[in-house]
Amino acid sequence: MRYLSILMIVLFAGGGYAQASLPVSGTVADDEQHFLVLDIDFGTATSAAITVSISGNSATEGLSAFLGDLDAMAGSGVATSTDQASDIGTGTINLSVTSPSYTGTHQFVLEVQSDTGLGPVAYTGTVASTTLAPGAITLASTNSHVDSAGLVAVRLRRSGARQVTAR
Numbered sequence: 001m002r003y004l005s006i007l008m009i010v011l012f013a014g015g016g017y018a019q020a021s022l023p024v025s026g027t028v029a030d031d032e033q034h035f036l037v038l039d040i041d042f043g044t045a046t047s048a049a050i051t052v053s054i055s056g057n058s059a060t061e062g063l064s065a066f067l068g069d070l071d072a073m074a075g076s077g078v079a080t081s082t083d084q085a086s087d088i089g090t091g092t093i094n095l096s097v098t099s100p101s102y103t104g105t106h107q108f109v110l111e112v113q114s115d116t117g118l119g120p121v122a123y124t125g126t127v128a129s130t131t132l133a134p135g136a137i138t139l140a141s142t143n144s145h146v147d148s149a150g151l152v153a154v155r156l157r158r159s160g161a162r163q164v165t166a167r
Contacts, residue, residue: 020136021128024054028112029119032146036110037070038127039140042102048132050108052095054125055087062088062115063123067095070107086115093125107140 026034042048056063069081083095099106114121127137 018134019128019130020132020134021126022137022139023124023126024052024110024112024139025122025124026112027120027122028114028144029146030114031117032119032144033111033113035143035145036112037140037142038108038110039105039138040099040108040129040132041105041136041138042099042132043104043136045101045103046131047099047101048129049096049098050127050129050137052110052125052127053092054095054112054123055090055092056114056121056123057090058114058119058121059089060116061118061121062086063093063121064113064115065093065095065125066109066111067097068109068111069097069099070109071102072100088115 020040022038024036028034040048040050050067050069052065052067054063054065064084064086066084067082072081081097081099083097085093085095087093097108110127112123129137
C-alpha cells in the first residue's frame with residue numbers, strides 16, 4: 001500500500017506545475033514598435049504575476065520591452081502596474097507585473113522595439129503565469145508603429161499617455 005501511495009504521488013505531482021503561457025515572436029525594423037494586446041482570463045477572483053521572458057538576436061541593436069496592465073492604467077490614468085527593461089545585446093529581458101485581484105478577462109500590453117531604434121531585430125519569448133490555468137493567456141491583437149516625419153508616438157512607458165500627436 002505504501003508503494004502504491006508513493007507511485008500515485010509521483011504520477012500526479014506534475015499536475016500542480018501547469019501554467020498559462022503564450023509564445024511571442026517577431027521582427028522589429030528601424031524605428032518600429034510592436035504592440036501585442038493580451039487577453040488574460042483570471043477566472044474567479046485572483047491576483048497573478050504576469051511574466052515575460054524575451055530576447056533579441058542583434059548583438060549591436062539590442063531589445064527594449066515594456067509590459068503593462070491596460071485596465072489598471074486606464075483606471076488610474078497613469079502608467080502604473082508596468083515593468084520595462086532593455087538589453088544592448090542578445091541577453092534575456094525578464095519583466096513581471098502583479099495584477100490586482102481580477103475576475104474574468106483583462107487586457108495587458110507587451111511593447112517590443114530595438115534598444116537603439118535601429119533594426120531589424122528578431123525576437124522570441126514567452127508570456128506566462130504560474131497562477132493561471134493553461135490557455136488563460138491569448139493574443140487579442142497586434143499593431144506595429146513606425147515613427148515618421150509626421151508622427152511621434154507618445155510611448156506608454158515614458159508618460160502613461162496613450163495618444164499620437166502630430167509634429
